[in-house]
Amino acid sequence: MKNPDRRFDAYQQFVLDCKVYWSTQVYPELQTQYERAVSTAAREGNPAPTNPREVQQLIGGTTLYQFYAWYERHLQRMKYSGRFGLIPRFEAERDTLEAKLSETDRLEQLRLKPDMEAPKYYTSFDVHQHPKGVAGDSLAGFVYEQASRTTTPLIKRDRDLHDRFTNEVLSRANPSKMIDLGCGFGKSTRPFYRDKPDLELTAVDLSAPCLKVAALNAHDDGARTVRFAQRDAADTGFESGSFDTVTSTMLLHEVSPPHLERLVQESYRLLADGGTAVHLDFLVPEDQPFKRFIHYTHGRRNNEPFMEPLNEIDIAELHRRAGFREVEVIPFEEAAGTLAPDYRAWRFPWTMIVARK
Amino acid sequence: MQPLDSIAGSTRAPLQPEQVFFNDPAIDRLLGMIMTLSAEVWVLSDRMKSIEQLLDSKGVITRADIDAYQPDASTAQALAKDRSSFSGALMDHVISRQQSRGA
Numbered sequence: 001m002k003n004p005d006r007r008f009d010a011y012q013q014f015v016l017d018c019k020v021y022w023s024t025q026v027y028p029e030l031q032t033q034y035e036r037a038v039s040t041a042a043r044e045g046n047p048a049p050t051n052p053r054e055v056q057q058l059i060g061g062t063t064l065y066q067f068y069a070w071y072e073r074h075l076q077r078m079k080y081s082g083r084f085g086l087i088p089r090f091e092a093e094r095d096t097l098e099a100k101l102s103e104t105d106r107l108e109q110l111r112l113k114p115d116m117e118a119p120k121y122y123t124s125f126d127v128h129q130h131p132k133g134v135a136g137d138s139l140a141g142f143v144y145e146q147a148s149r150t151t152t153p154l155i156k157r158d159r160d161l162h163d164r165f166t167n168e169v170l171s172r173a174n175p176s177k178m179i180d181l182g183c184g185f186g187k188s189t190r191p192f193y194r195d196k197p198d199l200e201l202t203a204v205d206l207s208a209p210c211l212k213v214a215a216l217n218a219h220d221d222g223a224r225t226v227r228f229a230q231r232d233a234a235d236t237g238f239e240s241g242s243f244d245t246v247t248s249t250m251l252l253h254e255v256s257p258p259h260l261e262r263l264v265q266e267s268y269r270l271l272a273d274g275g276t277a278v279h280l281d282f283l284v285p286e287d288q289p290f291k292r293f294i295h296y297t298h299g300r301r302n303n304e305p306f307m308e309p310l311n312e313i314d315i316a317e318l319h320r321r322a323g324f325r326e327v328e329v330i331p332f333e334e335a336a337g338t339l340a341p342d343y344r345a346w347r348f349p350w351t352m353i354v355a356r357k
Numbered sequence: 358m359q360p361l362d363s364i365a366g367s368t369r370a371p372l373q374p375e376q377v378f379f380n381d382p383a384i385d386r387l388l389g390m391i392m393t394l395s396a397e398v399w400v401l402s403d404r405m406k407s408i409e410q411l412l413d414s415k416g417v418i419t420r421a422d423i424d425a426y427q428p429d430a431s432t433a434q435a436l437a438k439d440r441s442s443f444s445g446a447l448m449d450h451v452i453s454r455q456q457s458r459g460a
Contacts, residue, residue: 003424004424004425004427005424006403006404006407006423006424006425006426007400007403007404010399010400010403010404011396011399011400013440014395014396014399014400014440014443014444015396017440017441017444018392018444018447018448021444021445021448022448022451025448025451025452026448026451026452029452061380064451064452066378066379066380066384067378067388067451067452068451069378070378070379070385070388071451073376073378074388074389074392078392078396082393082396083397084396084400300376301376
């Protein structure tokens, strides 16, 4: 941003501090209360919950859960909205930022489709509580880029998880021609072109405002082997078998179930024989009803309605039906120690789906 | 600054009404007010401390000075500690943490 605004910085830091408290104090306390409620129920001869609905019955009405839920929704709302939210902050510098975006007109790395019609699910609600969504305003890419810096407040450098995922993909698939689906403003794409400069890399997204930011960043980084294109990940239009690796990061939970099925089929079609698809997303095992309850309700609170359907389908089976011969579903450690049994703070249930054609 | 309604577009009605989490929706709204006030209090507090620091170091300040002010490492550390203490005091209410041992 061109003009400093200390009030904005102080406000955003305050909201973030509250989010950290929520993650490290409120969530563990809720889990403790749940465990106590389960013990009490057991003493009375009642079985422990086996699904999110039963967890809801047990703790959904408690005072602590109500506060927990309110803060999850409204701290995110506060980040975007209000006097010092991201939306008015970027709005105040619209002219400068629009001028910056217009520099993308001369970038050959970026191919937009101005007449492209986005799927209905994509535009019918404001995902992540981002007013107008991630494609509904020309500045949405800048806003999303800034907002994402505090999506995982406990990870000191939020790019760590992308670095870790990149290392996983590079070691598992050794890509030479790769497509990154749903690249957004390019945060997932960046470590690939940075760590493997000879990689022939294509990144696609529905959002033109996000792609513009991705292309500007790549240009500033001096990356020359990456191209960005406005395409639907479920129908990219690229030639069959033209990639050896397909990736996505936090995309699967953003698409509707019919779209997800087409996206998996498209991933298969795009891969050459022997190619690998690696998707990083959020899945909670069925035997963890409390965490499923927390995750499903997170989806509702954060305007991400497809979190729950993604968990309720058999994602491995969906890949096998599309033709993949080997499918692994692997918990992903987004930062050191987060998969340890004694890790109590709130976290996303990061999971990798690795499928081989 | 545009009001949020005009940014969001008045013809773009939300699919759902705002979510309610408490048994009485009044609590949802009151908590929203408390948080708005709390954030504002912090913004003011941060600004005042910034001004104090600037007065100390420069003697004369302008509005642009304040907006451009970035604390040095030790001031930033002190501010972070103060902010953490304030947000902790506020958020403690959520888990109903007692400040004294009950009789």
